[in-house]
Amino acid sequence: MDELVISHRSALARWGEKDLAQRLGGPCEPPADWSLASDRAIDEAALRRARVEATPERPLHVLVSDQLRRVRSARVVSHVWSGPLPDSALYRLAPGVLICSPAFCLQQLCAGAPVSQAVSAAMEVCGGYALSARARHGFHERPPLETPAGLRERFAHEHTYGARRAREALELAVSGSRSPMETVVLLFFTLPVEMGGCGLPVPQVNVRLEIPDDLSAALGKPYLVVDLCWPDQRIILEYDSYTWHLTPRAFDGTQSRNEGLRDEGWMVRSVTAGILSDDGLRRLLAGRVMRRFGRALPEGSEFDLRQRQLVRELLDVRGA
16 A cells, blocks of 8 residues: 655644654654555545645645656645655654655755755754744744754765755754744845845844843843844844734834833844835845945845845745
8 A cells, every 4th residue: 555755845844743753753664655646545534643634725745756656636746756765754654644854854845946945944944933824824833853963964975856955055054043034034134145145144043132120120021032133233133023013012012122222222123024025125224234244235236136036035935
């Protein structure tokens, strides 16, 4: 009987479940038959046991061993993997259902992807969030699945499809991001200028800041945690979601916090997806941050186009 192998985004989202790795134990040996023969071969009972779904609204990504086994279905997206599977590639999720490891998922997502999106996928695997269509805001929190150092070691001598792009991505990836937009903002400011980024040093991520007593009393907090911070330049970048500021109280709290930090000499800038998508607003924000470093971005339409493309690629990942 064919085994169903859940892969790509479907598998990575499933790894967001708490303590899944501990419950599954170690990786399993690949079975002789590990790919679907047809849409009709899907065992609905096995899917229920594995707590996964295959619907037109949320199609299931699966791995197949050759082109002849590709599934033509609105509820299944099949990906061909005809070569040998990497070591420790599969786990047993349920009888008849296997799931690709987080590292193998990263390799799959890196294969054929732009470098920016490969880095974003690496930061998701090494970060504290999982993209999920089921989640209210498109993601939910979870502990990191891997570390950049561990993945670099894992891919150092791997030569199967996608491994080279994974190595490239891991050279630029940073651990510690807690949301997709934190990843977008961080990569926009740190990816090389040749890619459309700002080329700045890696900031501290989700760092704790001690604050004066009067600000602590006003906010009712002994300290603050900020998204991205360059202490030497006294720069703080905060991703502001429109969702979090639906009430006057939330808006007032953010304004008081930011004004208190500015009184302490910090440059505090809020970043939204809209700001990054708007050429003028993006250029203004980047220029102010760059000046604190004594740097400037290239001028001209060619760089603007490159940066616009980078932002588009990074924002596209959020809806993956």
